Amino acid sequence: xxxxxxxxxxxxxxxxxxxxxxxxxxxxxxxxxxxxxxxxxxxxxxxxxxxxxxxxxxxxxxxxxxxxxxxxxxxxxxxxxxxxxxxxxxxxxxxxxxxxxxxxxxxxxxxxxxxxxxxxxxxxxxxxxxxxxxxxxxxxxxxxxxxxxxxxxxxxxxxxxxxxxxxxxxxxxxxxxxxxxxxxxxxxxxxxxxxxxxxxxxxxxxxxxxxxxxxxxxxxxxxxxxxxxxxxxxxxxxxxxxxxxxxxxxxxxxxxxxxxxxxxxxxxxxxxxxxxxxxxxxxxxxxxxxxxxxxxxxxxxxxxxxxxxxxxxxxxxxxxxxxxxxxxxxxxxxxxxxxxxxxxxxxxxxxxxxxxxxxxxxxxxxxxxxxxxxxxxxxxxxxxxxxxxxxxxxxxxxxxxxxxxxxxxxxxxxxxx
Numbered sequence: 288x289x290x291x292x293x294x295x296x297x298x299x300x301x302x303x304x305x306x307x308x309x310x311x312x313x314x315x316x317x318x319x320x321x322x323x324x325x326x327x328x329x330x331x332x333x334x335x336x337x338x339x340x341x342x343x344x345x346x347x348x349x350x351x352x353x354x355x356x357x358x359x360x361x362x363x364x365x366x367x368x369x370x371x372x373x374x375x376x377x378x379x380x381x382x383x384x385x386x387x388x389x390x391x392x393x394x395x396x397x398x399x400x401x402x403x404x405x406x407x408x409x410x411x412x413x414x415x416x417x418x419x420x421x422x423x424x425x426x427x428x429x430x431x432x433x434x435x436x437x438x439x440x441x442x443x444x445x446x447x448x449x450x451x452x453x454x455x456x457x458x459x460x461x462x463x464x465x466x467x468x469x470x471x472x473x474x475x476x477x478x479x480x481x482x483x484x485x486x487x488x489x490x491x492x493x494x495x496x497x498x499x500x501x502x503x504x505x506x507x508x509x510x511x512x513x514x515x516x517x518x519x520x521x522x523x524x525x526x527x528x529x530x531x532x533x534x535x536x537x538x539x540x541x542x543x544x545x546x547x548x549x550x551x552x553x554x555x556x557x558x559x560x561x562x563x564x565x566x567x568x569x570x571x572x573x574x575x576x577x578x579x580x581x582x583x584x585x586x587x588x589x590x591x592x593x594x595x596x597x598x599x600x601x602x603x604x605x606x607x608x609x610x611x612x613x614x615x616x617x618x619x620x621x622x623x624x625x626x627x628x629x630x631x632x633x634x635x636x637x638x639x640x641x642x643x644x645x646x647x648x649x650x651x652x653x654x655x656x657x658x659x660x661x662x663x664x665x666x667x668x669x670x671x672x673x674x675x676x677x678x679x680x681x682x683x684x685x686x687x688x689x690x691x692x693x694x695x696x697x698x699x700x701x702x703x704x
Contacts (some may be wrong), residue, residue: 364409371400375417378424382431391428391437397421419448419457423464430468438468459489466498475505493524504537509544510557513537517559531565538562542572548581555589566593566604574611583615587623597630602639606670609643616650624651631660638667642677649680658684665700 313328374397381390398421404410411417422445429437442465449458462481469478479502482495489495496519503512516537520530538558545551555563555572562568570593573586593600593608600608612627624647631637631644645660661677661684668674682697 364404364407367400367404367409368411371397371404371411371417374400375421375424378421378428382424382427385431387428387431391425391432394421394425394428398425415448416457419445419461422448423461426468427464430471442468459485463494463498466495466502470498470501470505473505475502478502479506479508491518493519493522496522497524509537509541513541534562535565535568538565538568539571542568542575545575546579548576548579551576551579551581552585563589564592566596566600566608569593570604570607570611574607574614577611577614583618584620586615587612587619594626594630602669605639606673609639609673612643613646616647619647619650636667638664638669639673642668642673645677646680649684654684654687
């Protein structure tokens with residue numbers, strides 16, 4: 288379409304020139320005493336046009352001639368800038384390839400070329416960012432070479448170069464790399480210090496949270512690590528199963544830091560509802576509470592949601608639940624006794640529930656029923672500790688009724704485990 292329009296325009300110009308110049312009888316007379324020169328108007332117009340074009344071309348040639356030094360200087364600056372960027376790319380390539388000495392030399396070469404350009408008044412527009420990246424590449428190479436003084440020096444210079452707003456992202460990257468190097472050196476407190484210098488938004492990024500989690504775990508700041516793991520789980524940084532396992536492990540560590548019942552209760556209440564609903568965590572918390580001399584009734588209250596999910600529990604977790612409840616059988620109330628008896632009747636072949644019901648009856652001095660349940664349980668228990676305790680209980684019951692032979696047999700069976 289554009290070509291057709293140009294063609295129409297040329298036809299129009301040709302028609303206009305033909306109409307104007309074809310029958311143009313005008314003349315231009317030039318008097319130069321004692322001469323007189325008569326020229327056609329068309330010729331004069333052509334001569335004026337030619338003179339204009341010639342003058343324009345001459346001026347362009349002179350401008351190009353006088354601009355040659357500037358063009359030469361610009362070409363030299365461009366070549367030096369290209370060399371600087373090539374050195375920076377070489378540093379990154381060598382670093383990725385594991386050639387750390389060459390990477391460091393290339394980064395330092397890029398810094399030297401940038402300094403030369405700046406000294407000559409031709410500083411690159413992104414010079415601050417370029418210097419920061421070059422220093423970080425050199426610091427990364429020094430870290431790989433275990434040259435800590437050089438790493439710290441390049442890191443210091445990189446942070447000094449990122450004071451401007453346009454280099455904010457590069458500054459955050461430098462802080463993250465410093466935190467990573469501190470973690471590599473097993474210095475979690477230094478890593479936490481670098482991460483705290485990040486802005487609020489940058490500190491909540493997944494990469495920063497991962498490093499914060501690792502640093503908090505190394506520093507044994509369990510509460511901070513648990514909070515960070517919760518944020519990572521909300522950001523979907525892990526799969527659901529991995530996030531649950533991580534949070535459960537950290538919550539378990541938090542409970543293990545408690546050394547008195549009140550402290551354990553505060554730690555338990557600091558957990559989120561979905562965390563307190565985890566069966567493994569509730570069983571561990573109840574077991575530790577009884578171990579620290581806490582209220583067994585409170586422990587059973589923590590275990591009640593787990594007990595309600597009894598059919599869904601694995602065999603190993605069921606054994607832990609029974610062991611936790613067994614520790615507080617001395618203060619077992621009628622409600623819980625009814626729970627245990629109801630569960631045992633609903634699952635009459637479950638050896639673990641038979642054991643728990645038998646031990647509860649033994650604590651209530653229901654000797655006959657306890658002996659019956661424990662004897663049935665001893666035949667099906669797979670857990671060695673529960674089997675041993677069942678045999679010991681049978682031996683005690685046999686001694687209570689004066690059956691020495693049965694007691695000896697039960698003691699012998701318990702000793703085998």
